[in-house]
Amino acid sequence: MSHPDDMNDSLSQLLLDQAERLFAEHAPRQVLEAADAGTPPEALWTALEEAGFPLALVPEEQGGAGLEVADGMRLVRLAAYHAAPVPLAETMLAAWLWSRAGGDPPDGEITLAPARPGQRAGIAGGILEGTADGVPWGARARHCLVFAQDASGNPCLALVGAQQRSARPGGRNIAFEPRDRLQFDRVQLAATALRPAPLLDSDGFLPLGAILRSQQMVGAMQRCLDHALGYAGERVQFGRPIAKFQAIQHMLAVAAGHLAAATAVADMAIDAMTAGETANGDLALAAAIAKARTGEAAGEVAAICHQVHGAMGFTQEHPLHYATRRLWSWRDEFGSEPFWQERIGRRVCAAGGEALWPMLAGA
Amino acid sequence: MQGFRFDPLRLPPEAAATRQRIRAYLSSEREAGRFAANRSWDSFDPDFSRRLGPAGFIGMTWPKRYGGQERSALERFVVTEELLASGAPCGAHWVADRQSGPQILKHGSERARQEILPRIAAGECYFGIGMSEPDSGSDLAAVRTRAVPADEGWRINGSKIWTSNAHRAHYLIALVRTEPPGEDRHAGLTQFVIDLSAPGLTIRPIRNMAGHHEFNEVFFEDHLVADDMRIGPPGKGWQMVLGELAFERAGPERFMSDYRLLVEAIDRAGPSPDARQAVEIGRLVSHAAGLRRMVTSIAGLIEQGEVPGVEAALMKDVGTTFEREVPEVVRRIAPAEPSLDDPADRYVDALARVTLQAPSYTLRGGTREILRGMIARGLGLR
Numbered sequence: 001m002s003h004p005d006d007m008n009d010s011l012s013q014l015l016l017d018q019a020e021r022l023f024a025e026h027a028p029r030q031v032l033e034a035a036d037a038g039t040p041p042e043a044l045w046t047a048l049e050e051a052g053f054p055l056a057l058v059p060e061e062q063g064g065a066g067l068e069v070a071d072g073m074r075l076v077r078l079a080a081y082h083a084a085p086v087p088l089a090e091t092m093l094a095a096w097l098w099s100r101a102g103g104d105p106p107d108g109e110i111t112l113a114p115a116r117p118g119q120r121a122g123i124a125g126g127i128l129e130g131t132a133d134g135v136p137w138g139a140r141a142r143h144c145l146v147f148a149q150d151a152s153g154n155p156c157l158a159l160v161g162a163q164q165r166s167a168r169p170g171g172r173n174i175a176f177e178p179r180d181r182l183q184f185d186r187v188q189l190a191a192t193a194l195r196p197a198p199l200l201d202s203d204g205f206l207p208l209g210a211i212l213r214s215q216q217m218v219g220a221m222q223r224c225l226d227h228a229l230g231y232a233g234e235r236v237q238f239g240r241p242i243a244k245f246q247a248i249q250h251m252l253a254v255a256a257g258h259l260a261a262a263t264a265v266a267d268m269a270i271d272a273m274t275a276g277e278t279a280n281g282d283l284a285l286a287a288a289i290a291k292a293r294t295g296e297a298a299g300e301v302a303a304i305c306h307q308v309h310g311a312m313g314f315t316q317e318h319p320l321h322y323a324t325r326r327l328w329s330w331r332d333e334f335g336s337e338p339f340w341q342e343r344i345g346r347r348v349c350a351a352g353g354e355a356l357w358p359m360l361a362g363a
Numbered sequence: 364m365q366g367f368r369f370d371p372l373r374l375p376p377e378a379a380a381t382r383q384r385i386r387a388y389l390s391s392e393r394e395a396g397r398f399a400a401n402r403s404w405d406s407f408d409p410d411f412s413r414r415l416g417p418a419g420f421i422g423m424t425w426p427k428r429y430g431g432q433e434r435s436a437l438e439r440f441v442v443t444e445e446l447l448a449s450g451a452p453c454g455a456h457w458v459a460d461r462q463s464g465p466q467i468l469k470h471g472s473e474r475a476r477q478e479i480l481p482r483i484a485a486g487e488c489y490f491g492i493g494m495s496e497p498d499s500g501s502d503l504a505a506v507r508t509r510a511v512p513a514d515e516g517w518r519i520n521g522s523k524i525w526t527s528n529a530h531r532a533h534y535l536i537a538l539v540r541t542e543p544p545g546e547d548r549h550a551g552l553t554q555f556v557i558d559l560s561a562p563g564l565t566i567r568p569i570r571n572m573a574g575h576h577e578f579n580e581v582f583f584e585d586h587l588v589a590d591d592m593r594i595g596p597p598g599k600g601w602q603m604v605l606g607e608l609a610f611e612r613a614g615p616e617r618f619m620s621d622y623r624l625l626v627e628a629i630d631r632a633g634p635s636p637d638a639r640q641a642v643e644i645g646r647l648v649s650h651a652a653g654l655r656r657m658v659t660s661i662a663g664l665i666e667q668g669e670v671p672g673v674e675a676a677l678m679k680d681v682g683t684t685f686e687r688e689v690p691e692v693v694r695r696i697a698p699a700e701p702s703l704d705d706p707a708d709r710y711v712d713a714l715a716r717v718t719l720q721a722p723s724y725t726l727r728g729g730t731r732e733i734l735r736g737m738i739a740r741g742l743g744l745r
Contacts, residue, residue: 229742249739256738257681260367261653267371268656292649338642341649345641348648350634353626356648357448360655363382 012071019075022047023082032322035085036176040140045086049107054088057096058105064095069274072096073215073266080219083322085177087111087137089212094145097208101157101195108142110159111135112205113182117335120204121148121158121184126194128158128187134333138180139169146184147197147204155197155204158189173329175322199283207287209334211269214290217298217330218266221259223323224305228252231309248308255304258297265293285347285359288340295331295340302327367674367741369656372663374437381438385445388418392451399706400450401623401713404616405577405720407528408452409487415453416486421460425468429476430484440615440662444655447619450626458527459483462610463490463536467556470603472591475556479534492611493523493537493557493581494604500525501733504548504601508539508583510555516589517541517555519563522582529566529579534558536607538600552600554607556592563587573703573719606670611728613661613675618654618682620724621689621717625651627710628693640696647692650685654678673741680734683724690717 026044035041048054057072058064067075076089087109094112095105113132114121121130128148138144144165146158168181199208229252232243242248265286272286302324306313313320331337348356392398398411415421423439425431443461446453464483467475482488499505508521519539526535535557542551559566563586568576595603625647632640657678664671694701694714701715702708725731739745 229744232744243744246736249742249744250732250735252742252744253677253680253735253738256367256742257677257684260369260657260677261650261681264369264653264656264660265649268652271371288645289649289652292646293653296646296649337646341643341645342638342641343645344648345636345643345645348644349629349632349636349641352634353629356626356629357622360648360652361382361444361448363379 012068012074015067015071016074016078018051019053019078022051022053023079023084027082027084029319032083032085032319041085044084045109048086048088054091054109055095055105057092058099062099062104064099064105069096070270073211073270073273076212076215077219077222080216080326081223083175083220083223083326087141089216090136090141093205093208093212094143097157097198097200098145098159098195100198103157103159103192103195106143106159109137109140110143110145111137111141112209113138113144113146114204115209115334117206117339121146123148123150123156123158123189123194126189126191128160128184128189128194130184132182132184134171134173134179135182136333137178138182139167140178140180144182147200149202153202155200155202157195157197157200158187159193160184160187160189173333175325175329177326177329201284203284206335207284208273210287210291210340211266211273213330213334214262214266214269214287214294217294217327218259218263220323220326220330221255221262221294221298221301224301224320224327225252225255225259227313227320227323228255228305228308231312235310235312242308251304251308255301258300262294262297265290285344288343291335292337292340292344295337298327298331367677368664368671369660369674370663371656372437372660374441374659375435377435378437378441381434382441382445385420385442386449388415388420389445389449389451393449398450398452401627401709401716402450402452402454403447403620403623404454404457405620405723406452406454407531407577409455409489409531411452412456412486412489414486416456416484421456421486422464422480422484425464425480425484429468430481436666437662440659440665444615444619444658447615447622450623455489455528455531456483456486457616458492458532459488459490459534461614462492462607463534463556465610466536466554466594466603466607469606470554470595471556472593474591479556482533488534489528489532491526491529491532491535491559491579491581493526493535495525496522497524497580501730503538503604504552506538506540506552508537510539510541510553510588513587516587517593519555519557519583519586519588522580524580525569525578526581527578529559529581530568530576532559535581536594538604541597541600549601551598552604553597554594554600554603555588556594557586557588558592561586561588571719571723605672608729609670609672609675610665612679612734613658613665613671615655615658617679617728618651618658618685620686621713621721622651624693624710624713624717625689627713628689628697631693631697631699631710643692643696647685647689650688654682654685658682673737676729676734676737677741679728680731680738683731686724687721690714690721694718 055064056067060066091110094110113135166183171179269286269290272283423432423434510517510519541553565582567580
């Protein structure tokens with residue numbers, strides 16, 4: 001029986017163990033609190049760079065670690081499990097895309113713009129023009145990878161430095177992660193800073209961004225459930241741990257079902273990413289399915305885990321909110337559930353009912 | 364958190380080949396007008412099964428000497444999902460192929476294997492499930508039907524209920540008490556293969572709410588069963604039944620019972636759906652895609668010889684929740700008055716059938732509440 005993970009199990013386990021230690025040391029409670037209050041976690045980012053994680057997906061000959069996409073996405077899940085308040089996922093994806101476009105990825109945080117449906121940037125004669133809202137760490141990131149189309153609609157990537165863009169900082173999602181407005185005002189690009197975009201179509205970063213957020217939601221849901229299982233085992237009411245009550249058991253069983261289903265579609269999206277350029281249509285579909293299903297699961301899991309925690313989970317003191325506020329933010333970023341559901345629905349309806357099964361079975 | 368095992372699985376090339384074979388077979392059946400679309404595994408069409416068996420699609424994983432094909436569990440998996448996706452009337456042989464045959468192969472006597480398995484594989488021998496009793500549903504260990512040693516076998520008295528197809532199946536596998544209940548209530552139970560044509564049995568129909576005769580009550584009055592129709596060691600029936608239930612719960616029929624209604628709803632919405640229709644259909648498809656991946660992964664565990672009890676329970680809970688949602692969602696986006704009286708309108712017909720069948724999805728094979736208890740145990744809560 002074929003098992004795609006067998007080959008890399010030991011390597012990826014080493015890496016994940018290393019990452020686990022790194023997050024435990026550099027993303028403790030105080031760092032999350034400070035980030036919420038506006039102090040960026042410099043030491044955490046430095047440690048991540050020293051470990052080579054931001055460039056993990058970049059081939060070794062381009063200065064990266066040459067990690068498999070699947071292992072990189074496990075790292076993204078783990079960072080989200082720890083609520084690491086840094087643009088690691090965005091940087092990993094941006095660096096991967098830029099290296100696939102033939103560029104050498106720079107050091108420092110790299111963000112992605114535009115990040116919202118309906119927003120576009122244009123390119124003509126090497127000059128970039130456009131506006132993007134809600135850009136993750138848009139003001140702070142050292143570079144921004146911009147998706148733009150030229151006059152003929154060809155997808156391009158532009159690597160824009162901090163000095164070349166004007167930012168209106170101060171925007172945040174409800175997890176207090178920076179989401180800034182960026183303006184690209186007739187930015188003159190060097191020849192090496194503009195390249196044809198691999199993997200992307202007119203949707204730009206939306207599908208891959210949706211896949212990233214799906215992985216992150218899986219990590220954060222796992223954390224929520226761990227919190228809830230732990231709390232249910234400790235909290236005693238009516239003389240026994242609330243974990244012993246059937247009502248609580250059934251709520252957590254439902255949450256575990258959502259997490260398992262979300263993990264399945266997030267895994268599917270990783271497979272589609274791994275399959276790469278040959279399967280562009282499948283990548284868009286896999287991204288849509290992943291974001292639609294994980295986003296729905298995120299709402300359900302967050303609600304259940306809060307209910308299990310009672311008033312304690314509603315406090316600033318209890319760490320549950322670091323996971324749940326991220327779930328409520330991420331499910332709406334890079335396209336909400338209805339956005340992706342409608343995409344899936346239109347595609348399925350256009351193909352007709354009998355075409356659904358070959359699509360689901362992938363054969 | 365204790366993780367559940369839903370490892371990614373890529374189906375092997377032979378499964379792809381089998382998929383092409385079963386698809387070709389099913390289109391030839393359809394083209395010959397041999398089955399009406401939009402049936403599922405709750406149908407009962409012996410003619411369909413009698414053709415499917417000789418074509419090599421029943422008992423596929425069993426040894427050739429018992430009529431099998433010695434194919435992998437993943438090839439069988441592909442056949443089951445293609446049957447469901449096509450709306451084939453695959454119900455007659457379903458239980459025998461899914462759980463009774465494998466149970467006999469693994470734990471039955473040589474005589475039982477030789478007498479029964481080749482007939483199942485030929486598509487001419489069908490099984491019912493003898494678990495529930497009037498006072499023992501979810502609490503299965505409370506069964507009271509009793510077998511006592513008699514000359515060369517056992518004498519059984521008691522009754523089973525909700526036995527689907529008992530009036531048209533050939534056998535059932537019954538879980539009965541062979542020792543008085545002691546401190547360990549799971550001890551002292553034994554499974555037997557019951558020949559439904561033998562004396563000492565009375566089968567009483569129980570019509571379901573749609574007026575259909577699918578399930579029955581089966582009364583045992585001094586029914587004699589030979590010792591070589593015993594499944595597994597005496598007193599070890601609970602372990603046997605858990606293995607059987609894992610297979611019963613692990614398949615694609617736990618999210619695809621009403622798959623054809625989804626297909627009809629998509630066609631009813633048409634190629635240019637409105638936004639609401641597209642959103643709701645897209646949502647259902649995103650659920651189906653996740654479930655399909657989960658059930659494929661469970662098929663991989665079965666192929667490795669594992670008994671994925673908790674994973675199967677979780678998949679069945681999530682899958683049957685989805686099945687229950689399908690009719691509720693499609694009726695809102697493609698309004699119609701459900702009716703069984705106009706089979707030509709395939710959407711309305713499917714909506715009516717599913718609406719009347721849907722309550723059973725979260726009951727049969729273990730209620731949602733029992734499954735959630737199993738999942739909670741898997742999470743370490745019990």
